[in-house]
Amino acid sequence: MSARIGVVVFPGTNCEHDVVKALSALAGEEALAATVELVWHGERSLSQLDGVVLPGGFAHGDYLRPGAIARFSSVTDALARFAAEGGPVVGICNGFQVLTEAGLLPGALQKNSGLRFVCKSVGLRVCSTRTVLTGALSQGQRLRMPINHFEGNYTCDQRTLDRLRAEDCVVLRYEENPNGSVDDIAGVCNAAGNVVGLMPHPERACDMLTGALDGAPLLRSLLDAADQHASLPA
Amino acid sequence: MKFEALVEVRLRPGISDPQGATIERALPALGFDGVSDVRVGKAIRFAVEAPDEATAREMSVAVTDRLLANPVIEEAQVSVL
Numbered sequence: 001m002s003a004r005i006g007v008v009v010f011p012g013t014n015c016e017h018d019v020v021k022a023l024s025a026l027a028g029e030e031a032l033a034a035t036v037e038l039v040w041h042g043e044r045s046l047s048q049l050d051g052v053v054l055p056g057g058f059a060h061g062d063y064l065r066p067g068a069i070a071r072f073s074s075v076t077d078a079l080a081r082f083a084a085e086g087g088p089v090v091g092i093c094n095g096f097q098v099l100t101e102a103g104l105l106p107g108a109l110q111k112n113s114g115l116r117f118v119c120k121s122v123g124l125r126v127c128s129t130r131t132v133l134t135g136a137l138s139q140g141q142r143l144r145m146p147i148n149h150f151e152g153n154y155t156c157d158q159r160t161l162d163r164l165r166a167e168d169c170v171v172l173r174y175e176e177n178p179n180g181s182v183d184d185i186a187g188v189c190n191a192a193g194n195v196v197g198l199m200p201h202p203e204r205a206c207d208m209l210t211g212a213l214d215g216a217p218l219l220r221s222l223l224d225a226a227d228q229h230a231s232l233p234a
Numbered sequence: 235m236k237f238e239a240l241v242e243v244r245l246r247p248g249i250s251d252p253q254g255a256t257i258e259r260a261l262p263a264l265g266f267d268g269v270s271d272v273r274v275g276k277a278i279r280f281a282v283e284a285p286d287e288a289t290a291r292e293m294s295v296a297v298t299d300r301l302l303a304n305p306v307i308e309e310a311q312v313s314v315l
Contacts, residue, residue: 065304072301101304108306115252155249155307180250 003032003223003230005051006039008079008095010059010070015092015203019055022203026219034223041073051088051132051226052079054095056148056201066094066109066151067101076102088132088225089195093149096187096197105188105197106164107156113180117150121212123175124186124200128168131193132225133202136217143214145200147178147186152199154181154188167191172198194225237282237290238315243303244275278302282314290314 007019020036027034039046041059046052060069070076076098083089083104091099099105112118126134126141137143156164161182164170172187179199187198202215245251253274261269280297284290291314303310 064302068301068304100306106306108304110249110307111252113250113252115256153250157306180252 003034003050003226004048005034005036005053005226006046006049007036007053007055008039008041008075010041010057010073012058012061013055013094014057015055015201018203019053019092022206022215023219023223026206026216027223030220030223032223032227034226039075041070041075043075044078046075046078046082046087049082049087050229051222052082053222054089054091054098055203056093056095059094059098062094065101067097070098071101080104083190083195086192086194088222088229090133090222091197092201092203093152093199096199097151099195099197104195105190106160107154107188109151110153110155111151112149112153118152118178119146119148120178121146122178122200124172125175127170127173128189130168131171131189131196133196133198133218133221134171135221135224137221142175144212145202145205145214147200149179149199152181153179154185156182164188171196172200235284235286237284237287239280239282239290239294240313240315241278241294241298241302242275242311243278243308244273244310245307246309249307287314
């Protein structure tokens, strides 16, 4: 069965086409029968999908706090059900902020410690390979990818941090901390590993035209996870 | 009756506040010495239609808990005027 991946668009989302293009191109290379489609934030059910991406941007203008209003879009309720049933979910940048606001991932993303908007390529290390975004990678693997954010300073209390470490929920760490994130965290997952949030943009590192290819193995892992989901009995 | 609510949202103690730190660093250059512990938050005002003050307060607290503050990094003080 062909896997269907939905890329959610809130008013103010601006990375959706990059994600669709990167995922479609990778699926084509692998000869995977996957369709990638945009999903409007008013959608009430995602049960027809095998994977969901919340792309970057400024959902609802980032008013109040990034992700704070997006959490009340009807698609977010549908997303919570999809995630609870084990569906693969990835939030990139603003999508990560939406996932924390929605309570689908622990912690919060604060203003960068240097109070600067950071837009550059950074070194990352893969810390967990049990997730829907890192299944095709190896532990400790180094990646280079762009970050592009003002509020990427991952924050949580000590108890949450202890739990994230104990349950293998830290997915990516920065090699050089660019924003003040606790424990150099660039990405985390839920306990089951099917919901992942990260600040770096893998979709912008899938073509040498944009300077790097290290995002491709991450998105390939997501395609694999969606493919597996599609072959599950309904 | 119409009540006015004022919600002050601030970062929890211990959460780093880069905006507050930047303001604090700028003050000595302007000749203000001895100012410390600068913290930046938000003030949100709204009107609430409710039969009495207690109900207005209850509604304002509910609005704050559900939307205005993120308990992971923020705390809020609700006043009803």
